[in-house]
Amino acid sequence: MRDVSIIGVGQIPVAEHWDRSIRDLAVEAIAAARQDAGIDRVDVLFVGNMLSGELAGQENLATLVADAAGLLPIEALKIEAACASGGAALRAAHLAVGSGAHDYALVVGVEKMTDYLTDGVTAALALAADADYEAAHGITFAALNALLMRRYMYEHQARHEDFAPFSVNAHANAALNPHAMYRQPITVDDFERSPWVADPINILDSAGICDGAAALLIGPTSETRRARRPPVRIAASATATDTLGLAERKDPLVWDVDLFEPHDAFTIVSVLTLEACGLADRGRALKLAAEGRIGLEGDIPICTFGGLKGRGHPVGASGVYQLVETVLQLRGEAGPAQVRGATIGMAQSVGGSGSVAVTHILQV
Amino acid sequence: MRDVSIIGVGQIPVAEHWDRSIRDLAVEAIAAARQDAGIDRVDVLFVGNMLSGELAGQENLATLVADAAGLLPIEALKIEAACASGGAALRAAHLAVGSGAHDYALVVGVEKMTDYLTDGVTAALALAADADYEAAHGITFAALNALLMRRYMYEHQARHEDFAPFSVNAHANAALNPHAMYRQPITVDDFERSPWVADPINILDSAGICDGAAALLIGPTSETRRARRPPVRIAASATATDTLGLAERKDPLVWDVDLFEPHDAFTIVSVLTLEACGLADRGRALKLAAEGRIGLEGDIPICTFGGLKGRGHPVGASGVYQLVETVLQLRGEAGPAQVRGATIGMAQSVGGSGSVAVTHILQV
Numbered sequence: 001m002r003d004v005s006i007i008g009v010g011q012i013p014v015a016e017h018w019d020r021s022i023r024d025l026a027v028e029a030i031a032a033a034r035q036d037a038g039i040d041r042v043d044v045l046f047v048g049n050m051l052s053g054e055l056a057g058q059e060n061l062a063t064l065v066a067d068a069a070g071l072l073p074i075e076a077l078k079i080e081a082a083c084a085s086g087g088a089a090l091r092a093a094h095l096a097v098g099s100g101a102h103d104y105a106l107v108v109g110v111e112k113m114t115d116y117l118t119d120g121v122t123a124a125l126a127l128a129a130d131a132d133y134e135a136a137h138g139i140t141f142a143a144l145n146a147l148l149m150r151r152y153m154y155e156h157q158a159r160h161e162d163f164a165p166f167s168v169n170a171h172a173n174a175a176l177n178p179h180a181m182y183r184q185p186i187t188v189d190d191f192e193r194s195p196w197v198a199d200p201i202n203i204l205d206s207a208g209i210c211d212g213a214a215a216l217l218i219g220p221t222s223e224t225r226r227a228r229r230p231p232v233r234i235a236a237s238a239t240a241t242d243t244l245g246l247a248e249r250k251d252p253l254v255w256d257v258d259l260f261e262p263h264d265a266f267t268i269v270s271v272l273t274l275e276a277c278g279l280a281d282r283g284r285a286l287k288l289a290a291e292g293r294i295g296l297e298g299d300i301p302i303c304t305f306g307g308l309k310g311r312g313h314p315v316g317a318s319g320v321y322q323l324v325e326t327v328l329q330l331r332g333e334a335g336p337a338q339v340r341g342a343t344i345g346m347a348q349s350v351g352g353s354g355s356v357a358v359t360h361i362l363q364v
Numbered sequence: 365m366r367d368v369s370i371i372g373v374g375q376i377p378v379a380e381h382w383d384r385s386i387r388d389l390a391v392e393a394i395a396a397a398r399q400d401a402g403i404d405r406v407d408v409l410f411v412g413n414m415l416s417g418e419l420a421g422q423e424n425l426a427t428l429v430a431d432a433a434g435l436l437p438i439e440a441l442k443i444e445a446a447c448a449s450g451g452a453a454l455r456a457a458h459l460a461v462g463s464g465a466h467d468y469a470l471v472v473g474v475e476k477m478t479d480y481l482t483d484g485v486t487a488a489l490a491l492a493a494d495a496d497y498e499a500a501h502g503i504t505f506a507a508l509n510a511l512l513m514r515r516y517m518y519e520h521q522a523r524h525e526d527f528a529p530f531s532v533n534a535h536a537n538a539a540l541n542p543h544a545m546y547r548q549p550i551t552v553d554d555f556e557r558s559p560w561v562a563d564p565i566n567i568l569d570s571a572g573i574c575d576g577a578a579a580l581l582i583g584p585t586s587e588t589r590r591a592r593r594p595p596v597r598i599a600a601s602a603t604a605t606d607t608l609g610l611a612e613r614k615d616p617l618v619w620d621v622d623l624f625e626p627h628d629a630f631t632i633v634s635v636l637t638l639e640a641c642g643l644a645d646r647g648r649a650l651k652l653a654a655e656g657r658i659g660l661e662g663d664i665p666i667c668t669f670g671g672l673k674g675r676g677h678p679v680g681a682s683g684v685y686q687l688v689e690t691v692l693q694l695r696g697e698a699g700p701a702q703v704r705g706a707t708i709g710m711a712q713s714v715g716g717s718g719s720v721a722v723t724h725i726l727q728v
Contacts, residue, residue: 001463021496053417053488057495060446063605063720064494075603076720077452078444082424088441092456099365099463127423132385135421239439241427356427356440 001098007227008037008217009324014181014312017211022056022112023068025213030069033215038228043102045076048089048109049316054124056112082128086319087349087358094237109320110213128352146198149268156283163267164191165289167204174306176336181312205267207313214320232327236361258342261322263350264307319349330364365462369595372401372581373688378545378676381575386420386476387432389577397579402592407466409440412453412473413680418488420476446492450683451713451722458601473684474577492716510562513632520647527631528555529653531568538670540700545676569631571677578684600725622706625686627714628671683713694728
């Protein structure tokens, strides 16, 4: 398989985009990525999305987006892997370009969630759980993660406030990111006083409901001299599935990453992800955070643009936002959020309660 | 890109499977394909499905199926391209194996539609139309195809009964297929007396609502000597898109194999497909059918196992059923439906009103 690089990135602010449809969001992010790359050619489009059928009344989304973006009659496919759909779309694109079947692939992650009331969105998100054995009992994703968090607190004698550094870090970084939804810094006090969603998870443990779109243009590394921006190599691309825990992945490069964009849908997910990826020993991720090591100046900066918590979590789009942000870091274009000297970054997109994880390691 | 072959196929009868969930259907088809191939190894799973979120209450479907089929922790992705999802899943798998990233890929197309009343299914199917410019006006897929059929009848001075041979042929072939839902032969009289769905489309112009699952195991052609069954090469694999909305087409009626499995969701779709693929000149597909050339003994046999009309059309699964049937034909295992001497077959899976088409040419 030939080497593949990301040569253009685009994103729109994560927000409640009342005035725009899902197609508008996707088209705008695509235009930004193509502009960034400075390469006109696109051979195939992969759309990462989870809930367009349920929340936007639209399946056949890849064809819709290809049409709206003026890309007909190119090949276009929608990839769904719950909240990991954005990462999964890059994975599929990586196979398409790596195979030699296509040279230039566009990846767009897009989600429009705010046209529905929160109850409806919560029910739609529960489609990522097991319909017969979990959702049928009325359990939500906040509840599933509350079970994980409660168990973690029991096993490792942790208090709720020990999770605060993750949310505080995400908001601090989001404050530096013009595309983030929640740009206000928060304190540990704010975190502790925020209302419960599903005990022990509160509002500030949880990523918000929102709209967004982000896009990548990828191509063969051998051709990247044509690109306007510095190319970023896809050093690793993998998907693994599980019933519950994030167990399977042991990538030797994990230990060398300069920054990590985890799937911080809830603070407990950041904790479990850091431990599953070997960035913290079991039961030690809270300590890592308490010591300030996850901040922009720490040795393992996470959520450098605010993460799902601070930037916002338009579910099927989040994986692509993570990748866009990782690219900006590796290009040295992260502005005030820049991690100094970053040359290797990892982004991980998770679907379900750790049921599926798509991991990319990018390198300059 | 290396050469790829289909080395195992599996299918379950298309029916109203009241006693089984979507996971049961997928698992059974997968087991049959693995048994057929006689190769234990599976590296990646691609699930073709359109409506699991809307009709089965389940997204994250690929992970669910990987889990239920005992395949964890393999890579698993769901591919959605409306009714073309099954073909699109093989397309994605073809890229994965062709690239060298994976050796053995399972493709399963699955759909569970009968747990809902027809109104609900009709609304769900309309998600493949343009939500903002078509579905918002209440148009259904039968209505969209009725517009196409009426226009075709006008342009080519055709009568409704001229479409009968497509449905008669599909039912005649379905009668020979133990996996088909509608195994009763029909006459031109039956066709003409069947009730209207959306004038000029009647019940016997239309594929039915049903449940089903079909699966393929593919691998590098260089390794197929290990397979139990004769391998069938994927000679071509491609996806193309057109406008999602029918109204935007410049010409809505414009769309050397041994057999062809078209996407005959409505008789008018068979007609337009034969003409779009160059198998009939424009306006001449009805004549081709009237002359008996589409039957098993004709020079361009179509719907050899009953097609979507006769076998049934579990939407996201149909594309894989078509491929399973094409493989059986090329292996000489089609029983009474065998097309004599078939060495090249084509299957085409269509989403929306011809908005996306995934085409595979298979060869022995």
